[in-house]
Amino acid sequence: MILWRQSAGGTVEVLMGLRAAGHRFMPNRLVFPGGRVDLADRTAPAATELRADTRAALERRAPPRLARALAIAAARELEEETGLRLGGALPTLDRLDYLCRAVTPARSPIRFNARFLVAPAEAAEGSLSGSGELERLDWLLLEGVLALPVAPITARVLNEFREWLAMPETARATRPLIWFRGRENRLQEAAA
Numbered sequence: 001m002i003l004w005r006q007s008a009g010g011t012v013e014v015l016m017g018l019r020a021a022g023h024r025f026m027p028n029r030l031v032f033p034g035g036r037v038d039l040a041d042r043t044a045p046a047a048t049e050l051r052a053d054t055r056a057a058l059e060r061r062a063p064p065r066l067a068r069a070l071a072i073a074a075a076r077e078l079e080e081e082t083g084l085r086l087g088g089a090l091p092t093l094d095r096l097d098y099l100c101r102a103v104t105p106a107r108s109p110i111r112f113n114a115r116f117l118v119a120p121a122e123a124a125e126g127s128l129s130g131s132g133e134l135e136r137l138d139w140l141l142l143e144g145v146l147a148l149p150v151a152p153i154t155a156r157v158l159n160e161f162r163e164w165l166a167m168p169e170t171a172r173a174t175r176p177l178i179w180f181r182g183r184e185n186r187l188q189e190a191a192a
Contacts, residue, residue, distance in 0.1 A: 001074040002032050002099065002161055003084070005121035005139065012142040012165060014158070015082065015121070017134025018149075029151045033081040033134065034074060034114070041069040041076060047090040053173035057098035058115060060177055060189070071096055074117045082137060083129035086119060095123035097172060100160045101179035102153050116157050118164065156180055 003015040016030045042065055050058070050071055058067035075091035078084055086092055099116040130137040140148070142162065146155055160178055167175065177189050 001034055001078050001086075001096075002116060002118045002157075003078065003082075003121055003124060004118065004142075004161075004165075013139040014142055014145065014161070015084075015128075015137070016140050016145065017081065017130060017137035019134065029149055029154065030140070030145065031134070031151075031154060032116070032157075033078045035077040035081075037066070037069045037073040038076070041072040042066070044069075044072045044076070045090055046072065046075075046093045047087050048092045048094040050093045050096060051173075054093075054096050054098045054117075057177055061101065061179075068093075070115050071117065074115075078124070079126070080131055081133050083131075084124040084126045086124055088125060092123065095119050097164075099164055099178070100157060101177075102157065103179065103181050116160075118161065153180060156186070 004012055006012050014032070016032055019029050019031055049055075050068065054071070055064075055067060058070055062070065071093045072091065074096070075086040075093070078086055086095060097118040099118050101113070101115050103113045128137060142158070142165075145158060150158070157180075164172060164175070178186065180186055
């Protein structure tokens with residue numbers, strides 16, 4: 001989940017944390033809060049459901065139940081890793097926008113198939129207090145984060161986010177669906 005905020009001066013910050021050196025996957029790299037879908041995410045309640053455009057983007061490559069579970073997992077992981085809740089006691093999924101997807105090549109020893117969802121900071125409640133899974137959890141300036149220790153795929157996702165931010169809000173829902181396969185492939189397909 002890319003949680004972001006904009007200052008009165010117009011600068012944009014994103015919430016990221018550093019994965020510990022002992023992690024097998026992406027140690028010592030800045031990442032967004034997130035993780036895998038748990039079985040309980042498939043039936044968890046929500047205060048509001050996904051907007052039609054976000055749901056359609058997630059359902060493009062996932063059955064409806066999994067698509068919704070991806071959003072629930074993003075909200076759950078945000079709370080677990082940062083102490084921030086997307087909405088109140090139940091998540092407000094209608095605040096999520098779909099950004100892109102990234103899939104590692106089949107030959108990679110550690111695989112992931114990640115969807116990147118976006119939400120404004122004002123959609124989150126609570127105090128920033130990580131679980132310890134991410135170290136140095138903080139709001140980072142979007143313009144400076146690429147100079148920090150981020151993985152190549154994270155840099156590509158940040159660039160997609162920068163392009164998404166530059167678009168008029170009305171155009172975001174109909175932009176092509178972007179996904180990355182491996183290091184070099186940036187693919188896109190028309191939005192549903």
